[in-house]
Amino acid sequence: MTTDSTAPGVRIRDLTVVYKTPAGELPAVSGVDLTLTPGTITGIVGESGSGKSTLALSLLNAVQPPGRIAKGSVEIDGLGDVLTLGGEDLRRARGRQVGYVFQAAQNSLNPLKSIGKQLLDLGRSHDVADLRALVRDAKDLLARMGMDGARVLDSHQHELSGGMRQRVGIMLALALNAKVVVLDEPTTALDMITQATILRIIREIHEERSLTTLIITHDVGAVAEVADDLAVMYGGRVVEHGPINEVIGAPAHPYTRGLIRAIPRLSGDISLARALPGRPPTLGTLPVAGCVFRERCDTRMEVCETAEPAAVVRGGRTAACHALEHSPAPVRRKEYA
Numbered sequence: 001m002t003t004d005s006t007a008p009g010v011r012i013r014d015l016t017v018v019y020k021t022p023a024g025e026l027p028a029v030s031g032v033d034l035t036l037t038p039g040t041i042t043g044i045v046g047e048s049g050s051g052k053s054t055l056a057l058s059l060l061n062a063v064q065p066p067g068r069i070a071k072g073s074v075e076i077d078g079l080g081d082v083l084t085l086g087g088e089d090l091r092r093a094r095g096r097q098v099g100y101v102f103q104a105a106q107n108s109l110n111p112l113k114s115i116g117k118q119l120l121d122l123g124r125s126h127d128v129a130d131l132r133a134l135v136r137d138a139k140d141l142l143a144r145m146g147m148d149g150a151r152v153l154d155s156h157q158h159e160l161s162g163g164m165r166q167r168v169g170i171m172l173a174l175a176l177n178a179k180v181v182v183l184d185e186p187t188t189a190l191d192m193i194t195q196a197t198i199l200r201i202i203r204e205i206h207e208e209r210s211l212t213t214l215i216i217t218h219d220v221g222a223v224a225e226v227a228d229d230l231a232v233m234y235g236g237r238v239v240e241h242g243p244i245n246e247v248i249g250a251p252a253h254p255y256t257r258g259l260i261r262a263i264p265r266l267s268g269d270i271s272l273a274r275a276l277p278g279r280p281p282t283l284g285t286l287p288v289a290g291c292v293f294r295e296r297c298d299t300r301m302e303v304c305e306t307a308e309p310a311a312v313v314r315g316g317r318t319a320a321c322h323a324l325e326h327s328p329a330p331v332r333r334k335e336y337a
């Protein structure tokens, strides 16, 4: 872990984000508390629909209708509560203070402009004084990711493969030297080897620049190589969070155990690897009371039907499960300094 005082901390508190549906407004993210320690990489994992992207968008106050941030705060050191920012302040913060690659990065480039022109537009819109340096840095970043920087900057999106566009997205997220970087599925279009290389480069740049980084992925195995902390989402909740080695080595939540069991290279035994049975809930099928994971849980108890488990803290780890609350080990309620 890089503990550098210049890296900002991020504190998400009681964040609830809802989407308007025919059945009314339903929560995609519910009462999430999550702290990103300055200088760390946090991986967020969870099955499709668990709320990862919605949480990432909230860090930029970028949830779009039919979505709405209903409650909570996202405090970033040096920026304040992002959810209170609007207009020009928000536009400036995006890219400059919080760099991001959204999930659809591959498709979010402008098809009519070369990558270089888009880079210059980005620089100009953020009043970058030295555009030459911006281009030089961009070429360096692209070269580190295994591409011919000059050629990529001259190219239009249709001339690049999905994997190349994804790397361009990462370059654009890093181009303005933001200190908080949010990467939503940054490597999904890449083969396994390139994926590992790009994640390693992200780690290197993270350390060189003293960043605080959030990486969202389906792939616990991939993020395990680079992250310091892991947050596990299910049904719009962060059900477990803590140092990644501890969470993977001794998962406290039954959902985390299921996720890890499904990955032989983490569980260490291919004969034991088995898929988590059942399906994750959708907005429409999320239970309104009790634990959201109970339908798929192998340690389900009576209380899980009616009461939502509170997050409990043990050392630097949190997990929200009734089985933990009822276990004999000392447990203290979640609290914040």
Ligand SMILES: Nc1ncnc2c1ncn2[C@@H]1O[C@H](COP(=O)(O)OP(=O)(O)OP(=O)(O)O)[C@@H](O)[C@H]1O
Residues within 6 Å of the ligand: 019, 020, 028, 046, 047, 048, 049, 050, 051, 052, 053, 054, 055, 065, 066, 067, 103, 218, 281, 282, 283
């Ligand atoms: N624009 C929208 N309108 C309605 N519901 C939405 C919208 N965007 C997301 N949702 C719902 O919110 C929930 C969380 O979605 P989100 O995309 O944040 O999850 P995710 O964990 O990032 O999933 P994935 O890994 O598939 O990207 C899902 O049930 C999804 O269907």
